Amino acid sequence: MASKAGKKILLVEDEPSLVSMYQAAFRNSTYELLVATNASGGLKLAQENGVSLVLLDVIIPEAEGKVIEFSKRVGFNLLGRLKKDPKTKNIPVITLTNLDSPEDRKKASSLGAVDYLIKANFLPKEVVETAKKVLNKK
Amino acid sequence: MVISAFGISSFITALLSLTQALFIFVKNRDLLINRSWIKANIAVSVWSFGLFFVVSSNSRQVAELAQNILDISAIAIPVFFLEFVVRLSNKEKKNRLLVRFAYVITILLSVFSFSPLFKQGVEPLGSFQFWINPGSLYILFPIYFVVLNSVSLLFLLIHYKKSSGVTRQQIKYVMIASAIGFVGGSTNFLPQISHLYPFGNFLVTLYIVIITYAITKYRLMDIRLVIRKAVFYIGMGIFVVSAYYLVAWSDYTSFGGPFTLGALLTAIVFAPLFLAGFVFMSKKLKQLSNKYFFASLYDYQETLDKFSKDVSSTINLPEVANVVVDTVQQTMRMDNVGLFVKNKHYEPMKIIGFNESNLTRMVTNSRCSDFISAIKKPLVYDELVRNAQNYNYSEEDIEYAKEQMKSQDVAVVLPLVSKGELISCIILGKKISRDAYTQEDMRLLESLANHAAISIENARLYNEIQGFNETLKYKVDDATKRLRELLKIKSDFLTVASHQLRTPTSIVRGMLSLVIEEKDLPNDERERFISQAYEGINRLERIIHELLNATELEGKKMRMDFKKVRIEHIIEEIVRGLLPLADQLKVKLVFDKPVRPIPKTLADPIKLKEAITNIIDNAVHYTAGGNVNISARRKENQIVIEVTDNGIGMSKNDLRSIFTKFTRGEGILQVHPNGTGLGLFIAKKMLEAMGGTITAESKGKNKGSKFTLTIPIK
Numbered sequence: 001m002a003s004k005a006g007k008k009i010l011l012v013e014d015e016p017s018l019v020s021m022y023q024a025a026f027r028n029s030t031y032e033l034l035v036a037t038n039a040s041g042g043l044k045l046a047q048e049n050g051v052s053l054v055l056l057d058v059i060i061p062e063a064e065g066k067v068i069e070f071s072k073r074v075g076f077n078l079l080g081r082l083k084k085d086p087k088t089k090n091i092p093v094i095t096l097t098n099l100d101s102p103e104d105r106k107k108a109s110s111l112g113a114v115d116y117l118i119k120a121n122f123l124p125k126e127v128v129e130t131a132k133k134v135l136n137k138k
Numbered sequence: 139m140v141i142s143a144f145g146i147s148s149f150i151t152a153l154l155s156l157t158q159a160l161f162i163f164v165k166n167r168d169l170l171i172n173r174s175w176i177k178a179n180i181a182v183s184v185w186s187f188g189l190f191f192v193v194s195s196n197s198r199q200v201a202e203l204a205q206n207i208l209d210i211s212a213i214a215i216p217v218f219f220l221e222f223v224v225r226l227s228n229k230e231k232k233n234r235l236l237v238r239f240a241y242v243i244t245i246l247l248s249v250f251s252f253s254p255l256f257k258q259g260v261e262p263l264g265s266f267q268f269w270i271n272p273g274s275l276y277i278l279f280p281i282y283f284v285v286l287n288s289v290s291l292l293f294l295l296i297h298y299k300k301s302s303g304v305t306r307q308q309i310k311y312v313m314i315a316s317a318i319g320f321v322g323g324s325t326n327f328l329p330q331i332s333h334l335y336p337f338g339n340f341l342v343t344l345y346i347v348i349i350t351y352a353i354t355k356y357r358l359m360d361i362r363l364v365i366r367k368a369v370f371y372i373g374m375g376i377f378v379v380s381a382y383y384l385v386a387w388s389d390y391t392s393f394g395g396p397f398t399l400g401a402l403l404t405a406i407v408f409a410p411l412f413l414a415g416f417v418f419m420s421k422k423l424k425q426l427s428n429k430y431f432f433a434s435l436y437d438y439q440e441t442l443d444k445f446s447k448d449v450s451s452t453i454n455l456p457e458v459a460n461v462v463v464d465t466v467q468q469t470m471r472m473d474n475v476g477l478f479v480k481n482k483h484y485e486p487m488k489i490i491g492f493n494e495s496n497l498t499r500m501v502t503n504s505r506c507s508d509f510i511s512a513i514k515k516p517l518v519y520d521e522l523v524r525n526a527q528n529y530n531y532s533e534e535d536i537e538y539a540k541e542q543m544k545s546q547d548v549a550v551v552l553p554l555v556s557k558g559e560l561i562s563c564i565i566l567g568k569k570i571s572r573d574a575y576t577q578e579d580m581r582l583l584e585s586l587a588n589h590a591a592i593s594i595e596n597a598r599l600y601n602e603i604q605g606f607n608e609t610l611k612y613k614v615d616d617a618t619k620r621l622r623e624l625l626k627i628k629s630d631f632l633t634v635a636s637h638q639l640r641t642p643t644s645i646v647r648g649m650l651s652l653v654i655e656e657k658d659l660p661n662d663e664r665e666r667f668i669s670q671a672y673e674g675i676n677r678l679e680r681i682i683h684e685l686l687n688a689t690e691l692e693g694k695k696m697r698m699d700f701k702k703v704r705i706e707h708i709i710e711e712i713v714r715g716l717l718p719l720a721d722q723l724k725v726k727l728v729f730d731k732p733v734r735p736i737p738k739t740l741a742d743p744i745k746l747k748e749a750i751t752n753i754i755d756n757a758v759h760y761t762a763g764g765n766v767n768i769s770a771r772r773k774e775n776q777i778v779i780e781v782t783d784n785g786i787g788m789s790k791n792d793l794r795s796i797f798t799k800f801t802r803g804e805g806i807l808q809v810h811p812n813g814t815g816l817g818l819f820i821a822k823k824m825l826e827a828m829g830g831t832i833t834a835e836s837k838g839k840n841k842g843s844k845f846t847l848t849i850p851i852k
Contacts, residue, residue, distance in 0.1 A: 099633060100633075123647065
């Protein structure tokens with residue numbers, strides 16, 4: 001195991017298979033991967049743990065046990081909240097989703113996401129590389 | 139022959155009466171009232187010719203023959219006049235007996251006139267060559283003459299008092315004329331009764347003149363145009379003849395003959411002068427006759443030309459209506475005029491003078507509308523009163539029309555017909571002069587109406603096209619809006635579908651990439667990843683299956699593979715399959731098995747299972763942390779399955795559209811993360827193909843839902 005440089009990355013993702021997949025992918029990196037499966041959990045982790053980067057899914061439940069609705073892009077809502085909160089507003093956010101409409105891309109960038117990755121198009125290791133790039137730039 | 143003043147006056151009366159009778163005969167002999175006037179006129183004429191011959195002839199035989207003829211015609215005058223009066227005052231039916239009685243007396247008297255008791259031939263008398271030598275009972279004739287004529291005059295007087303407008307004027311003139319004529323004519327009885335000179339014979343001429351005036355000025359007998367033309371042509375004839383004689387006279391006096399050089403040179407100068415004079419005279423004569431005989435002051439052709447020019451300069455309906463109304467008003471000189479255009483109903487376009495709301499109410503009331511719509515020729519109030527038989531209406535209709543026209547003081551209703559259909563009507567009030575509408579007026583009005591009908595029809599079509607344009611634009615807008623909505627639905631669906639396809643893809647792809655590339659992956663994790671990839675592929679397959687199913691179901695008849703199935707078993711199987719998902723979402727999924735077994739039914743087990751799975755799967759997904767209850771029972775010859783949950787429920791809008799293919803509006807994106815939004819649509823199609831139904835109810839958002847499925851027992 002590589003030494004942890006203390007940099008923490010928060011993954012907000014509700015699909016269990018994908019969570020374990022990204023955990024495996026980040027295991028060999030220098031970053032610590034925190035996981036939240038809903039929006040309120042994600043906000044809490046981001047506020048309290050000195051997170052350096054957020055990988056954010058868009059179609060997620062608001063809280064534990066809540067139904068997921070397509071019409072509510074809860075992920076975008078969380079992104080907005082992160083950018084408003086002085087504690088979290090400087091944390092770069094990469095949108096990690098399977099939505100691919102121009103409107104969604106526009107929405108993400110207008111809310112302050114630094115990148116927009118389609119899960120089906122990016123292998124887990126490519127996601128790790130992108131995260132690395134963003135963190136190094138900072 | 140001896141020419142006397144009496145003879146000349148008789149001759150003139152005879153000629154004038156005959157001429158007038160001929161005029162009326164040529165112009166309008168169809169009118170019953172005109173026919174009786176023609177008869178009376180001929181009788182007067184024959185009588186006057188007879189008088190002329192009696193007093194002028196040297197031969198006793200001629201005088202006696204003339205006396206016989208004049209007696210018979212004089213005896214006939216009162217009865218013809220009575221008939222005329224009765225017809226003029228529209229009292230024909232009531233007085234039929236009286237007229238017949240008068241005819242009988244007339245015939246008896248005529249026969250009697252050959253008897254010596256009536257006359258004993260003719261004898262010279264004073265300045266006359268001959269005069270009647272009366273018999274002992276001759277006096278019966280003057281008595282009959284005076285009595286019957288007095289009756290006629292009384293009729294006229296009564297009718298005069300009751301009538302108004304033009305009719306009143308007409309009766310006035312007929313009354314004055316006949317009174318003068320009869321008084322004058324009666325003086326011819328004086329020589330044989332009291333040896334006095336028949337001084338009043340000259341007056342008989344006067345009656346013709348007065349009647350002629352009434353004909354021209356008040357449209358009596360409807361022939362005034364003929365007289366106007368006669369006046370014009372006679373005037374022009376006099377002008378040409380006088381010009382000819384003037385030239386001929388000056389040629390002879392100045393140059394010695396018309397074929398001299400001087401005369402020819404003068405002719406060159408004179409010819410254009412004559413032409414100018416001719417044009418000037420024709421104009422002046424028209425003006426003169428208009429001034430003294432006729433109320434109309436317009437030039438027929440000029441009016442039409444100007445109207446055509448004005449009306450063709452616009453296609454706008456209100457402007458066309460303006461031009462029409464103004465032209466009619468100015469040429470006919472009236473205060474009140476209105477134009478209505480017929481769409482479904484009559485709509486007022488322009489109304490001057492009339493009380494707008496009263497007139498509109500009259501025209502638009504259904505009976506009046508129907509009446510107007512059936513009008514083929516102008517409806518003239520005076521005509522309606524005097525010559526109702528000229529119109530093809532029932533008496534009741536005529537009375538109604540008269541009453542309506544009178545109530546608003548309408549003189550003429552002018553129909554505007556285009557392509558055989560009435561499209562508009564012009565309502566005309568009385569002329570300012572209170573003159574009647576002449577035949578020429580009516581001719582002009584009808585020409586104007588024809589022109590106006592074309593223009594109004596054009597304007598109306600133009601309006602209609604504009605209306606169509608607007609409707610079309612509205613429809614295109616509407617269709618565009620719907621297309622946009624559909625596009626939105628399509629794009630929303632594509633978003634969901636691609637997201638739902640990509641999620642399992644990203645799992646499979648990601649997992650396999652890890653398995654291949656991460657060499658130091660522990661074996662248990664490697665196996666777990668492979669099995670997750672396998673699950674992802676299954677999920678992908680399910681979604682593809684749903685998508686294809688939905689596409690296939692659209693508009694096609696489903697192929698069914700019917701087998702005997704037991705519904706409880708199918709539901710139990712479904713619930714077992716969904717329990718892991720329910721556990722994951724913390725849903726309490728319960729099937730309340732019926733106490734009494736439900737009979738087997740004929741259905742396609744695979745499709746039935748898919749349909750019910752879709753419903754329950756849907757309920758589980760939207761009821762995280764809640765309860766989903768399933769029940770099944772038999773109701774008559776149906777199986778009723780109820781899936782009740784206390785999940786997120788549905789708004790009324792959603793309820794309406796949840797079973798459509800790509801649900802619209804707010805509902806569309808409520809697809810759960812593993813679905814395609816097609817599950818309910820597919821379930822409904824499948825159940826319907828098996829003769830079943832599916833309905834959904836919900837008390838609202840967050841108040842749970844209940845899906846009720848029925849399947850027939852076969």
